Amino acid sequence: MTDVSPTRDQLIWVLQLVGGDGIADVTPLKLGGSPWLVRWTGGDGGGRAVLHLGDRTDAERQARAETAMPIADQHGVPVPDVLGSRLDDESAMLLIEWIDGRSTRPVEPDVERIEALGAMAAVIFRANLGGVRLAEVTRPIDGVDFAAMRAAHPHPLLDEAARRLDGAPPEGPTGLVHGDLWSGNALWNGDDLVAVIDWDCAGVGPAGVDLGSLRLDAALAWGPEAAEHVLAGWEREAGERAADVAYWDAVAAVNTPPDLGWFVEGTVDALGRPDLTRELMVQRRDAFLRDALQRLDAER
Structure with missing residues (x-):
């Protein structure tokens, strides 16, 4: 995955998928790079989604995620919905639902x-x-x-x-x-x-x-x-x-x-x-x- 921020064209693609009016902010979720939390504005109050952004070498791995997640979901595994994907000459993108949760764990085992x-x-x-x-x-x-x-x-x-x-x-x-x-x-x-x-x-x-x-x-x-x-x-x-x-x-x-x-x-x-x-x-x-x-x- 890349640490390069999403381009204007890529963010327009996100807005088209989610029906948003404009981008509010874009925040890296891992060590300063992809995936990116994208927030948008709109008449319904806007929303959030997660954009996995890579180059063409990441296309196969993104395809694996796009294929496996709906299968897992059908069998009782909680997973984000896949909102869309795109592959072009320079990048591979996968947009998924934002799930409000945390992965932090206590010092003592639970x-x-x-x-x-x-x-x-x-x-x-x-x-x-x-x-x-x-x-x-x-x-x-x-x-x-x-x-x-x-x-x-x-x-x-x-x-x-x-x-x-x-x-x-x-x-x-x-x-x-x-x-x-x-x-x-x-x-x-x-x-x-x-x-x-x-x-x-x-x-x-x-x-x-x-x-x-x-x-x-x-x-x-x-x-x-x-x-x-x-x-x-x-x-x-x-x-x-x-x-x-x-x-x-x-x-x-x-x-x-x-x-x-x-x-x-x-x-x-x-x-x-x-x-x-x-x-x-x-x-x-x-x-x-x-x-x-x-x-x-x-x-x-």
Whole structure:
């Protein structure tokens, strides 16, 4: 995604979609760039929407979101409505409904919320795709080359884990996966989960892609015990035991920057948790990965 502000022509397109009279303001929602919160004026009092703005290389990922979100919505996942999309010679745009909610999380773990996110991963996975074709997903955030990051900044534990995970994933059923499911992509209004956002990594894959991602996120935020609450929520909603948990935990940990870089920045920004320092989160990530590898050894 781009940090370049929407152009006049792009904002006119937004107004045409929503029936607004004029743009009131445009505000970046993530680290100074896309997506953008667009407010408009009009006879009905105006409104707000979220504009995902990128170049043509972002078109495929925006298409994944545009395809997956209505499917998820039909199966009980709270998602914003897609208002429109546009692809031209220079840019790719996706306009979605603004949902009033927050992703900030407390310093102490909220077990009910953590379990609710685990349950939501199971709801997403069992959505009926109805013959719709989506990209195959076998790891979180599949648009980022984490292998290149490890090559540039070697990390012995990550390197060892990547070698052990090399090859085909465990066999099992596939379904809809979000592909970047973590607490920063969940919006809450009080105790209600009102939206799951940022679907540009969505596709078809094993349930462990989202389950491992959520378990790692919980461990980073609150320690290893929190990851078990994610699993409890998933298994209660799914009505069965999750398969290959250790493998997918390791996959989630390997698919992070070696020093956690923008993972730390995103967590502090989205969750309002300045207590989560880089050093603490790297320590927790590495401990989570070591435990996953030990469980993998025990299973073999």
